[in-house]
Amino acid sequence: MALVDTMAPAPTDIPDWLASPERYQPVSDRDGFISRSILAISSVLARFRLDDGQASPLSPSATVKVVLCLSCILLTSLSRNYLFVMIMLAGTLVRACLLPRGALGRVVAGAGASAGLALVIMLPAVALGQAHSALLLTTKALVSTGVTLITTLTTPAADLTRALRVMGVPGVAILTMDLTLRSIVRLGETASEALAALRLRSVGRNADKAASLGGVGGVVLVKAGRSAQETYDAMRCRAFDGEYHVGGREARRGADVAWMLALAAIVALFLHLQGTV
Numbered sequence: 001m002a003l004v005d006t007m008a009p010a011p012t013d014i015p016d017w018l019a020s021p022e023r024y025q026p027v028s029d030r031d032g033f034i035s036r037s038i039l040a041i042s043s044v045l046a047r048f049r050l051d052d053g054q055a056s057p058l059s060p061s062a063t064v065k066v067v068l069c070l071s072c073i074l075l076t077s078l079s080r081n082y083l084f085v086m087i088m089l090a091g092t093l094v095r096a097c098l099l100p101r102g103a104l105g106r107v108v109a110g111a112g113a114s115a116g117l118a119l120v121i122m123l124p125a126v127a128l129g130q131a132h133s134a135l136l137l138t139t140k141a142l143v144s145t146g147v148t149l150i151t152t153l154t155t156p157a158a159d160l161t162r163a164l165r166v167m168g169v170p171g172v173a174i175l176t177m178d179l180t181l182r183s184i185v186r187l188g189e190t191a192s193e194a195l196a197a198l199r200l201r202s203v204g205r206n207a208d209k210a211a212s213l214g215g216v217g218g219v220v221l222v223k224a225g226r227s228a229q230e231t232y233d234a235m236r237c238r239a240f241d242g243e244y245h246v247g248g249r250e251a252r253r254g255a256d257v258a259w260m261l262a263l264a265a266i267v268a269l270f271l272h273l274q275g276t277v
Contacts, residue, residue: 060259062159063166068263069151073144075266081273082132085139088266092146103153107146114145171243183227187220194219 059065076088096107118141122134152160164174194216 058255059154060256062155062163064256064259065151065155066163068259069147071263072147075270076140076143079270082136084270084273085136085143088143089139092143095150096146107149110149111142111146115142187224190223191216191220
């Protein structure tokens, strides 16, 4: 008499749909929208400098450098003599040529974009016969942007902060600018990561790409709100009273006197050429 195994599982029938092979073929779609968005965000983030600038041996101290920068921008903006503006442009170009290759490229790109925008804005003046005004304003924008970029690229961020504090800029304003720049970079990186995740997880055709971009914007908005709350909590824990304290004293450089004499010569040249207009 054969023994019956009562523990053996009862035979079951597998449904046909479970045994049939998967033949899902997602509809192909282009990801150029996401790729262009990632490239646009990356190009914007590349323009933000979070690393410290490198000062050359002949550079003045940060405070003197900021004073020189603001003075050159102010004199160039107030000048009605095109010769003075061209002299300032020549000095800016000479200083820019002494920068490293990467920094020089950033100065050329930023100043060229600013001058191009100024020229586009002044095209109606050219059509009305005021070509000299358009050329003067474009050159002024080129000089002002170039001087600003050269100053930021050749000065460490900590020294710039200390110089602004020495010049009497309120601590809250300095802290706000610092946090704003860093937050823009962090939120840009979050948007780039969200777009990369969307690109990797996208299957088939997406007929509403704008909605996907809205979702990325929502992620960035939530991240911004969370970051703001964390910053607020950190300020409360540290008993922030609105004062931005800068540690240490700025070291003076031997080139400070020479650069201040150069600034005095620029002011004298400005006054002389303004009198000839």
